[in-house]
Amino acid sequence: MTATRSSDRLPDGREIYYYGEAPILADPSDGPSAGHWTPDRSELRWDPLMEEWVIVAPHRRRRAAATGALCPLCPTRGDDLTEIPAARYDVAVFENRFPALSGPWTADFAPVGPLPRSAAAAGRCEVISYSSEHDVTPALLPAARLVTVIEALADRTAELGAMPGVQYVFCFENHGAEVGATVSHAHGQVYAYPFVPPRIARMRDAARHSAARGAGCLFCEVQRQEAAGSRVVERGDHWTAFVPYAARWPYEIHLYPRRHLPDLAALTPAERAELAQLYGSVLRRLAGLPGGPLPYMALWIQAPVTEDREVFHLHLQIFTDRAGTGGPKRLAAGELGAGVFVSEVDPERAAEELRAVRTSAGLE
């Protein structure tokens, strides 16, 4: 990691970390305090039909009421107390005040035994702010800042992954009010789950099947196919960005490292630097589409913490739920009830449109 890191505690006891290209300009008066923050804990309930855990978190409804006029990710200035005590920062990570997952792991998550099955929703939820500036979007951040974001996510992945009971660290970004972001300040989130989430488990199973067939790494095979095809959006020395063959969303882009590696922590400095450039460039392509900037989700797909690390292959999935023309893609009964996506966009054409967007560099 080239970024510096310092840690602190919020007045209520939650942890906060600063990552930066430059030394942190935190106000030393905001030093560690003796807060005793105890979040309302969610409940995990086992859905026996889908064999999945559902997080029941009624306390999270208070989020909306808790959001005042002040942006919680802007630096604290004078008496305007936000979530972040520092007067200026590059990247800040802190514990979510209304976490879906929190506290130590106590339960047995094996899906057996009599119904109904319940457990405390152990784990941890963090928020990562990408800048102390309120009005900059992730697409416009300089590559150096995106390197710091990536390094912070790699650090969080390693640190949360080492906590007892954590099975998966999921880093993601919901960008735009239309996709549920309650705060417009550029930020992402990190969820540490006490189990391997179902969608990740599906990919793990597929990767296992490929290995069992003697076909090697499934993700490497997919990348070989895609790199030679007509859906490539951008190509670097270490990474390839493409619209996947079976894209579900109006615009969907996957960004794969050429080298087979499990997670963000395993990237070399050269791979991180190019990832930051391509990540920004892909976001600017999305922002530059007709009707843009479009809301999007960015998902960092990493290996589970302990199991199946060798069959997994880090990649980034980015998609928007709307086409340039028309409203959002609605998930209806076909998608939500049967689980079968109907895409109304031709993936090859989507790739063509994305390639055609002019991307200037970020604010260097």
Add this chain to the structure above:
Amino acid sequence: MTATRSSDRLPDGREIYYYGEAPILADPSDGPSAGHWTPDRSELRWDPLMEEWVIVAPHRRRRAAATGALCPLCPTRGDDLTEIPAARYDVAVFENRFPALSGPWTADFAPVGPLPRSAAAAGRCEVISYSSEHDVTPALLPAARLVTVIEALADRTAELGAMPGVQYVFCFENHGAEVGATVSHAHGQVYAYPFVPPRIARMRDAARHSAARGAGCLFCEVQRQEAAGSRVVERGDHWTAFVPYAARWPYEIHLYPRRHLPDLAALTPAERAELAQLYGSVLRRLAGLPGGPLPYMALWIQAPVTEDREVFHLHLQIFTDRAGTGGPKRLAAGELGAGVFVSEVDPERAAEELRAVRTSAGLE
């Protein structure tokens, strides 16, 4: 089946069926014609990471442009040609003009072989209109009409299930523009898939696991638990309506037949009659919630056509994506990226609220 059935062809050659409590009042001048309708065919593309088929159907974008001022489900009157030639009808079913799935089955759907894998999107999509009246909602239909709807769905399930290559018949309802319904006239849809859809396959796997553990029918076990618990919404002689223990949505209701049976076609007349009553009553509870009538989806979960019929157990899942207060539940990266639902509603409280809604009978 107590409903009468007659069939016809639309001018472009698509099939249409009328089901009715009373004899059908179709205009005999709208007899079979020599149309040669050939839909644009969708493509199935295999997503190797999720091991799922995705339907790629760019032609469906033309739907919006094709919807004129005329409601396509109202009866044709004079020169106002709608999708339905009859001057009056009880229930009508016809082939969707912009089908996601259509035509004969030709491919091998086994998920093996080199990438990328593609197949013609075989199958069939039908629309079922519940009434020739434009302004009546499903919640307000008399129980006798809902019996006819149920009998029509049972008939479609049997008929489509007998088509070569069809593996699953999925009946569902998207109600409300907010959940993607492009037409407000009360209606449902029937999709005949050439494979068992992923969400159904998950339930099938769970049911197989239960049987393998010697625990018997998983759905029977769930129903025993729920019927004895605090989340029952309504109870009949043959059916139980309850909020499931691990509900994902703000209001979610499952309706199970007490008897172990695979699909709608297996219901006795008494079971059908009570189902119609409870279905209507549950919809009226949803409509009567604060902020209602709420948009909803209704999913008829039936056994696959050929496999695993004995482990499956018919039931109806109904949910709305919004709570009485506040906007819709948004699916964010946690749900769409990791597959882990976070529910902000307490299932026991949701059941209490649903029980408290006064339901008058439908328009008998």
